[in-house]
Amino acid sequence: MTVPLVQRLPTARGRLRADAVLAKTSWFRVGGPAEVLFSPADVDDLTGFLAALDPGIPVTVVGRASNVLIRDGGVPGVVIRLGRAFAGARVNGAVVEAGAATASADVARAAQAAGIAGFGFLEGIPGSVGGALRMNAGCHGKEVRHIVVAARAVDRSGCVHDLRATDLGLEYRRCAVPADWVFVSAQFAGAAGDPAVIAACMRQFRDQRERTQPVRVATGGSTFRNPPNQKAWVLIERAGCRGLRRNGASVSEKHANFLVNDGTASAADLEALGEDVRHRVQTETGILLEWEIHRIGRPLGGPHP
Ligand SMILES: Cc1cc2nc3c(=O)[nH]c(=O)nc-3n(C[C@H](O)[C@H](O)[C@H](O)COP(=O)(O)OP(=O)(O)OC[C@H]3O[C@@H](n4cnc5c(N)ncnc54)[C@H](O)[C@@H]3O)c2cc1C
Secondary structure, three states: OOOOHHHHOOOOOOEEEEEEOOHHHOOOOOOOOEEEEEEOOOHHHHHHHHHHOOOOOOEEEEOOOOOEEEOOOOEEEEEEEOOHHHOOEEEEOOEEEEEOOOEHHHHHHHHHHOOEEOOHHHHHOOOEHHHHHHHOOEEOOEEHHHOEEEEEEEOOOOOEEEEEHHHHOOEOOEOOOOOOOEEEEEEEEOEEOOHHHHHHHHHHHHHHHHHHOOOOOEEEEEOEOOOOOOOHHHHHHHOOOOOOEEOOEEEOOOOOOEEEEOOOOOHHHHHHHHHHHHHHHHHHHOOOOOEOOEEEOOOOOOOOO
16 A cells, blocks of 8 residues: 655645645636645745655645646645745835745835835736746736846755846746745845835726736636737737637636636636637647646646656
8 A cells, every 4th residue: 555645755844734725725716636735834844844855756836826727636746835934025225025925916015115116016916926936927017037136945955045136047937947946035126216106006007907807707817928029818819719618717808818717617628728729829820829827737537656
């Protein structure tokens, strides 16, 4: 009889849970469980755990799961999700230091209150600081790479790395840091600004988002990367995919680069719909769209690693 993974893991002060439900906290509201979900107590707990973890066991990091599609068969190995111990933003002059589990919106609000300009775009991005670094999140012409000055990450063997902005290799929705490194904190800097002016600008961003995006539904944000000099949503519309459905999954009527779960879709429905869109766009325009959303885990009935 195979010993369950949770019983073969190094001990930790944080929480280790077998078959932990992920769907409820994912923006798409789909997906199977984590074989084991680890919420470290602090950075030392994380480094000690990773140093002692069998290198053959896969590790996947999730933040607020606003840009991932978790497949129905769940995620094998250890899923690391940073909790409260890694949340919080502190202002020091023109610098905001934040734990990787801090909501990006909280970083924007802390900067606004302290009169630091250039962070407002983060308010509408519904992820964590860790996810924002990994995705080089951005909107309204601004991206994380414009404000980040440093980040701390833990690698798969438990070593801590202090990285400068240039070490991160941030490009459009990409980061060059290895996929299994866990960001634990970051520092961001901006210019001095008037809190009232910054707040007005944030209100404007909020209004614009409400008008153009499906904000109160189960979605994963932009599904596909914009190809060079093109907008993915324009290509999707040109291919006639707005409103396209597959069971409970649909292409948003409001923004064609968003997939929406009406509450009854599976991850397989959403992924198959996305593949259908890619196929139709390629047939119509010759352009093969690339997934921006990270798809993690295995399909239902998929093989064990
Ligand atoms: C309604 C809606 C609107 C959105 N609008 C925007 C937008 O305007 N601009 C934009 O850029 N994005 C947007 N997104 C996408 C998403 O919110 C961002 O990419 C966000 O930064 C992801 O953060 P997260 O914590 O949810 O990461 P997750 O979705 O959990 O993970 C995304 C990736 O980051 C990695 N990751 C997460 N935490 C860590 C960590 N601590 N260390 C290392 N890797 C980590 C994961 O492994 C995964 O590869 C939107 C999403 C939704 C649902």
